[in-house]
Amino acid sequence: DAGVTQSPTHLIKTRGQQVTLRCSPISGHKSVSWYQQVLGQGPQFIFQYYEKEERGRGNFPDRFSARQFPNYSSELNVNALLLGDSALYLCASSLVLSEGTQYFGPGTRLLVL
Amino acid sequence: SQQGEEDPQALSIQEGENATMNCSYKTSINNLQWYRQNSGRGLVHLILIRSNEREKHSGRLRVTLDTSKKSSSLLITASRAADTASYFCATVRMNRDDKIIFGKGTRLHILP
Numbered sequence: 001d002a003g004v005t006q007s008p009t010h011l012i013k014t015r016g017q018q019v020t021l022r023c024s025p026i027s028g029h030k031s032v033s034w035y036q037q038v039l040g041q042g043p044q045f046i047f048q049y050y051e052k053e054e055r056g057r058g059n060f061p062d063r064f065s066a067r068q069f070p071n072y073s074s075e076l077n078v079n080a081l082l083l084g085d086s087a088l089y090l091c092a093s094s095l096v097l098s099e100g101t102q103y104f105g106p107g108t109r110l111l112v113l
Numbered sequence: 114s115q116q117g118e119e120d121p122q123a124l125s126i127q128e129g130e131n132a133t134m135n136c137s138y139k140t141s142i143n144n145l146q147w148y149r150q151n152s153g154r155g156l157v158h159l160i161l162i163r164s165n166e167r168e169k170h171s172g173r174l175r176v177t178l179d180t181s182k183k184s185s186s187l188l189i190t191a192s193r194a195a196d197t198a199s200y201f202c203a204t205v206r207m208n209r210d211d212k213i214i215f216g217k218g219t220r221l222h223i224l225p
Contacts, residue, residue: 004155033213035215037153039153040217041217041218042201042203042215042216042217042218043156043201043215044215045212045213045214045215048212048213055212056212056213088153090155090156092156101146101158101161102156102158102213103158104148104155104156104157104158105155106154106155107153107154107155109153
């Protein structure tokens with residue numbers, strides 16, 4: 001079975017632009033979470049979706065939004081990009097919501113110039 | 114505030130030695146997990162320990178959890194070059210919006 005996939009792998013944007021990142025979970029997994037990882041730090045939780053509903057939100061501004069589709073894939077949108085949004089964005093899927101064991105994708109590396 | 118805090122921040126040991134990493138956290142949790150990350154790639158889940166468990170083993174990995182001290186440790190025995198990576202603990206609190214909190218990680222380097 002394929003693991004979690006993310007696209008694109010790399011992305012370069014300029015300040016003020018908008019970006020959409022995509023994630024496909026492992027087949028059968030209904031929960032998708034998004035993380036931001038700045039160089040040298042641990043992943044910071046952004047959102048969790050389960051069965052197409054938001055089930056968790058980290059401490060990120062409203063410029064960050066996400067959604068989950070009927071096939072359980074997900075998109076993360078970031079508006080009005082800032083230099084500080086440069087990071088590795090990780091998507092993780094899990095079979096159930098209850099325990100939090102997650103399977104991570106390879107990430108999308110975003111550079112904002 | 115960040116839940117998990119690993120120490121040491123970096124660790125270098127000889128191949129074959131054991132590596133121990135520690136994680137401290139601040140509030141009650143449902144479970145604690147350890148993950149490995151190679152060279153800025155995606156994280157790999159290693160082991161989950163529930164709040165009512167004290168010790169868990171998986172191959173060369175041994176995890177302990179002391180809820181009274183709000184701390185956990187990860188022991189890797191008989192280290193190998195392939196164990197070179199960053200290791201993160203993550204605390205899970207299911208009744209919170211910010212359910213899963215990762216620490217800053219321990220960078221482990223195995224010397225040949």
